[in-house]
Amino acid sequence: MRTLSDMHTVALATAGHLLHFELGVAYEIFGNxxxxxxxxxxxxxxxxxxxxRVGPFxxxxxxxxxRLAEAGTVILPACADIDEPPPPELVEAVRAAHxxxxxxxxxCTGAFTLGAAGLLDGRRATTHWAHTAELSARHPRAVVDPxxxxxxxxxxxxxxxxxxxVDLCLHLVHLDHGAAVANAVARRLVMPPHRPGGQAQFVSTPVRVTGDHALASVLAWAMERLDQPLTVTHLARQANTSPRNxxxxxxxxxxQTPLRWLLTQRVRRAQELLETTDESVEAVATATGMGTATxxxxxxxRIVGVPPDNYRRSFRASPR
Structure with a gap:
């Protein structure tokens, strides 16, 4: 049986005609x-x-x-053309690795390779919203969520x-190394901490927030004050704009709405404190601006799926 230490080997499957962004993101996050x-x-x-071929490269x-079968984690980057079947040798290698x-x-569209390998049968799956209908049509036994x-x-x-x-790669880092390390990677990418998987796909602009973005300083300001009773009015005043804007x-x-974003960051900070300190749940509640342990x-x-005490026990019981 594999242990978590084996999962520190990450294999990026480079076969077929791939898109360069997803391959580059995976290499940046797992390679640095x-x-x-x-x-x-x-x-x-x-x-x-x-x-x-990976885009123009x-x-x-x-x-x-x-060698996929020797890895703890296999990453399937996006394929450039979903009408082009994934290479048979890749499909067999993915099956063997699983x-x-x-x-x-x-x-993204790497999900079509998973489907061809039969690994989506009976499982929840997603891909880019423009291709979810096709993924469902080709693999009706998959539970495709657009x-x-x-x-x-x-x-x-x-x-x-x-x-x-990016969010999924950060999620894997969080699973393997904890919230503090995942947040450090997000900061290096000049991004907010990763979004939860259940969030809707429809975001009108990318999640990346660079230093000159209007919200960059507000997000950083709020992250430093999660222990305080922040409101939308406080955030708007800091951004020098109206609450509606x-x-x-x-x-x-x-x-997300500002309050939903704040709540998500408070819970992520709570995860980090539960993983890295011996503070009581009451103290963690205070440090994250939740007010009370209740x-x-x-x-x-509601957000993580398990109570804080169970989360702490489960994470600390896992091998690093």
Whole structure:
């Protein structure tokens, strides 16, 4: 049986005609350890049958597809043309990797390779909203959800479009290394902490918030004050705009209302404190602006799915 340490080997499957963004994002996130990753990082391998087209580029893999079965995590980047069947040798290698116990994650249209391998049968899955109907038609036994950013079935994960590929990669880092390290990677990418998978795909602008974006300083300001009773009025005043205009900007950039975004960040901070400190749930509630342990427990369970105490026990019981 595989252990979590085996999952530090990440194989990027480079076969067929791929899109460069998703491959580049996966390589950037898994190939560059942040300073906070004190317990080791990933060994990233490019695995394919030979040179492949990746957008306008050519990529030379350093391992064959047979090495997918030796990886703990296999990443399937987006394919450029869903009408072009995935290479049979890739499909067989993905099946073999899954049978060997690997965690398989598809980014965007990489889900069609998972479907061809039969790994979406009976599982929730997603892909870019423009292709969810086709994915469902080709693989009717899959439970295709067009309204989420990513799905996590344990050993099989899928992501929607480009920004969601970043979210899923950060989700994997969080699973393996904890919230603090995942947040550090997000900061390096100049992004807010990753969005939960159940959030809707329809965000009118990418989630990336660069230093000159109107919301960049407000997000950073709020993240430093999560222990305080912030309101939309406080945020709007900091942004020098009206609450209504602020709400429009938040919806466009994060896909959430300001208050929903604040609540999500408070819960993410609570996860980090539960993972890295021995503070009581009451103290964590205070440090994250939740007020009381009762409020924290209610919101934490609603967003994360388990109570804070169970989360702490489960995470600390997992090998690093």
């Amino acid at each position: 350890p942040p300073q906070e990753a004190v317990d080791g990082w990933y060994d990233v391998r490019l695995c394919g049958p030979g040179p492949v 050519a990529v030379e893999p350093d391992h064959g597809l047979d 049978a060997a116990g690997a965690r398989i994650a598809s980014l 309204d989420v950013l990513y799905t996590d079935n344990g050993s099989v994960l899928t992501a929607a479009g480009k920004a969601a590929a 602020l709400a429009r900007q938040f919806r466009a950039v994060t896909g 409020t924290l427990r209610r919101q934490f369970k």
